[in-house]
Amino acid sequence: MNDPQAPPAKLLIDGVNKTFRNSRGEVLALDTTTLAVDEGEFVCLVGPSGCGKSTLLNLVSGLDTPTHGRVLMDGNPVTGPGSERMVMFQEHALFPWLDVLGNVLFGLKLKPGLDAKERVDVAKYYLKLVGLERFLKASIHELSGGMRQRVALARALAPNPRVLLMDEPFAALDAMTREQLYADLQKISAAQKKTVLFVTHNVREAVCLGDRVILFSPNPGRIREQFKVALPRPRDINDPALSVLAGEITRALKSHTA
Amino acid sequence: MKRLFIATAFFALLVLAWHLLVRAEIWSPVLLPGPAAVGEYLWASLLDGSLASSSWVTLKRLMIGYLIGCLAGLPLGMLTARSNTLNDTLGVLALGLQTLPSVCWVPLALIWFGQSESAMLFVVVMGTLWSVLISVDNGVRNLPPIYTRAARTMGSTGFHTLRHVILPASMPYVISGMKQGWAFAWRSLMAAEIYVTLLSGYGLGHLLHFGRELNAMEQVTGVMLVIVLIGLLADKILFSPWERFLHRRWGLNG
Numbered sequence: 327m328n329d330p331q332a333p334p335a336k337l338l339i340d341g342v343n344k345t346f347r348n349s350r351g352e353v354l355a356l357d358t359t360t361l362a363v364d365e366g367e368f369v370c371l372v373g374p375s376g377c378g379k380s381t382l383l384n385l386v387s388g389l390d391t392p393t394h395g396r397v398l399m400d401g402n403p404v405t406g407p408g409s410e411r412m413v414m415f416q417e418h419a420l421f422p423w424l425d426v427l428g429n430v431l432f433g434l435k436l437k438p439g440l441d442a443k444e445r446v447d448v449a450k451y452y453l454k455l456v457g458l459e460r461f462l463k464a465s466i467h468e469l470s471g472g473m474r475q476r477v478a479l480a481r482a483l484a485p486n487p488r489v490l491l492m493d494e495p496f497a498a499l500d501a502m503t504r505e506q507l508y509a510d511l512q513k514i515s516a517a518q519k520k521t522v523l524f525v526t527h528n529v530r531e532a533v534c535l536g537d538r539v540i541l542f543s544p545n546p547g548r549i550r551e552q553f554k555v556a557l558p559r560p561r562d563i564n565d566p567a568l569s570v571l572a573g574e575i576t577r578a579l580k581s582h583t584a
Numbered sequence: 585m586k587r588l589f590i591a592t593a594f595f596a597l598l599v600l601a602w603h604l605l606v607r608a609e610i611w612s613p614v615l616l617p618g619p620a621a622v623g624e625y626l627w628a629s630l631l632d633g634s635l636a637s638s639s640w641v642t643l644k645r646l647m648i649g650y651l652i653g654c655l656a657g658l659p660l661g662m663l664t665a666r667s668n669t670l671n672d673t674l675g676v677l678a679l680g681l682q683t684l685p686s687v688c689w690v691p692l693a694l695i696w697f698g699q700s701e702s703a704m705l706f707v708v709v710m711g712t713l714w715s716v717l718i719s720v721d722n723g724v725r726n727l728p729p730i731y732t733r734a735a736r737t738m739g740s741t742g743f744h745t746l747r748h749v750i751l752p753a754s755m756p757y758v759i760s761g762m763k764q765g766w767a768f769a770w771r772s773l774m775a776a777e778i779y780v781t782l783l784s785g786y787g788l789g790h791l792l793h794f795g796r797e798l799n800a801m802e803q804v805t806g807v808m809l810v811i812v813l814i815g816l817l818a819d820k821i822l823f824s825p826w827e828r829f830l831h832r833r834w835g836l837n838g
Contacts, residue, residue, distance in 0.1 A: 387737055407736040419734040422834045423752040432748070433738035467835030485738065 334401050335362035336521045337386060337489060342395035344381050354546035355381045358395065361540070361549065365488075368515060368522045370536035372529055372575070374583055378547020379525045380493055386523060387413045387491050399489065409433055412482040416494040418474040420466045426453065426477050427462040433485045452480040455514060472503035476510075483514070490515070492524045496531070505563055508534050512560045529579065530572045534563040539575060543582040550582045617802040622809065625802040634791070639810065642773065642787035649705045650769045653712025654762060660713075661720025661761075662750070675721060678714045686711035686772035690779055701784050704776055711772035712765040719761020723754030756834060759826045766822070770815060788814075 339361040346353050356378035363369050371379040384390040386397050388407040397404040399411065407413075412433070420429050430449040434440060440448065453459050456476040466474060475495055482490060496504045512535065515522055526532050532539045533555055541551040553575055557567055599619050606618035613621070629635040664675040689710045690703075697703035727750060735749045751758075777789020786794075788807055795803035 389733055389736060407739070409737075409739045411737070413734070413737040415730060415734065417730055419730045421731065421734075421749070421753070423755060425833075432735070432740075436739040436744070465833045465835065467833070481738075 335398075336365040336367070336400065337361075337363040337523070338398040338401075339363075339382065339386065340396050340398060342382075342385060342392040342397060344378070344385060344390065345393045356385075357546040357548040359549055363521060363523065365521055366519045368524065368535060368537045370524045370526060370532035370539045371542060372526060372532045372539055372579065373542030373547070374527060374544055374579075376547065377542035377544040379542050381547060383413075383491050383493050383523060383525050386489075387411055389413070409437055409485040410487050411489040411491055412485060412487040414475075414478050414482045414490065414492045414495040416497050418466075418471075418478045420474060420477055420481070422466050424466075425462070426458060426464050426466070426469070429466070429477055430481045430484050433481060437485050449480075449484055452484045453477075455483070456480045456510065470503075471499050472507065475499060475507065479507075479511070479514075483518070483520075488521060490520045490522045492522065494525055494527070497526070497528075504531075508563055509560060511535065516559065529576050530563055530568065533557075533568050533572045533575065534561050541575065541579055541582060551578055553578075614799070614801060617805060621802040622806045625800075625806045626809070629803075629806070634786075635810065638786050638788050638791050639814065641785035642777065642789065643814070645701070645704045645787065646708060646769060646773050649708025649773070650712050650766060652705070653709045653765060653769065654716050656709075657713045657716030657761070657765070658720055658758070661717040661722075662724055662746070664717065665721045665724035671721070678717045678721075681710070682714035682718055686768055687775035687779075689772070690776050693776075694780060699780055699782055701782065703780070704773065704782065707772050707776045708769045711768040715768055716758075716761045716765040719757050719764065720754065723757025723761070724750055726757070727753050755826075756830055759823065759830065763819075763823050766818065770818075774811065 341358055341360055343358045344356040346355050373379050385392050388404045434445040456479050458476055536555050539553045543550045603619050664670045689707045693703040693706045731749055731753050735745050774789045777787040778793050791807045
């Protein structure tokens with residue numbers, strides 16, 4: 327870890343655990359976990375519900391604080407949320423009182439060093455990137471589920487975070503829309519060299535998107551196994567080679583949760 | 585255009601039916617004046633300025649009291665939604681006082697402030713404040729937590745979150761609370777004006793009251809018409825634009 331030759335990890339989850347208190351006492355949501363993520367790496371966290379994968383994401387985002395251990399980004403401890411680590415939620419979490427452009431501008435307005443015109447240019451650039459340049463003035467309720475997640479993606483990308491944290495962002499979408507978004511997300515994350523932590527319960531999705539797939543098991547949530555995915559990009563979720571690896575990972579997942 | 589025509593025709597028919605009813609002379613014209621008599625009163629009182637000055641007196645009381653009620657209710661509602669202690673104390677008090685018909689404040693206001701503008705103002709503020717407070721509290725309490733979480737990840741904190749996320753997110757509740765507050769304020773002020781005569785200014789309620797004392801039914805009816813008209817205009821001017829905005833953005837039927 328302290329080898330001066332190796333580049334420091336972009337994200338270092340260092341001996342972190344998290345306990346929640348509920349009516350029945352304390353629950354260990356995430357057992358002590360250590361994980362290093364390299365710059366530009368796309369890491370998928372997979373596991374059944376209650377395995378601590380979303381908890382881990384919330385700790386990295388800074389929305390929650392670990393009970394023990396610490397999260398480091400570029401060697402600096404994460405003390406709270408910040409726009410260098412943007413989050414995409416399962417629900418789009420867009421603001422209904424703002425139009426599409428206004429939603430993407432929200433985060434940009436909190437970023438110093440941009441004037442009004444630059445902000446609008448940046449927002450338009452990212453909305454074009456997700457294919458919504460014709461919907462700047464649309465209201466959120468007028469958009470389909472897939473379009474809403476595209477706006478959410480543009481909003482997360484716009485402040486140019488180095489790290490993207492995605493919590494099952496495509497779970498509520500239909501298969502066709504999801505496949506399109508897999509293609510878009512691979513293209514964008516490769517072009518912009520983002521470091522991505524992507525939570526999902528869908529193994530094929532994880533294999534399609536990730537450079538590395540990390541398996542979690544519940545009670546208490548902990549990392550069980552890791553898989554490197556060396557398939558060439560861009561990947562198609564219907565590719566048979568991808569299915570083979572996904573099958574292997576699914577078997578491993580079942581053995582851990584059985 | 586078609587809708588405007590139908591609306592116009594509806595009200596024209598209503599006035600016609602009224603006119604015919606009076607012409608049938610079932611009731612004495614002293615009890616039921618026709619549209620012509622009421623129109624005559626309204627025209628005369630417009631010309632001598634009494635209608636305009638009374639409307640102004642009433643609206644001024646209403647506006648000032650309503651504004652104070654809203655300005656106080658908005659932050660207080662936010663506070664009660666965010667703090668359990670304030671909710672258990674101020675929140676319960678507000679809930680209790682909101683159920684009190686605001687005309688019940690009139691005797692108390694008269695004893696405290698005498699027959700003065702302050703008494704009127706107090707009654708209007710009491711009519712507005714509690715329902716605005718409770719609606720804002722409701723709106724903030726029912727806010728999906730995902731909004732503030734998303735805002736925090738984008739670097740929004742403290743007052744920025746309050747101003748740019750919590751306030752706009754609870755807008756549907758705030759608007760309906762302000763609308764309800766307006767209705768309560770308007771009713772309580774009318775009751776107070778009919779009940780209490782102030783030398784500092786005759787409002788529409790006083791015109792109603794004098795109309796009754798003089799047995800001038802055309803004045804009573806005319807002033808009632810004006811009160812209805814002001815209520816309609818307030819709804820169209822003050823609330824319709826907001827409700828259209830809510831409908832457009834949220835897709836709500838406001």
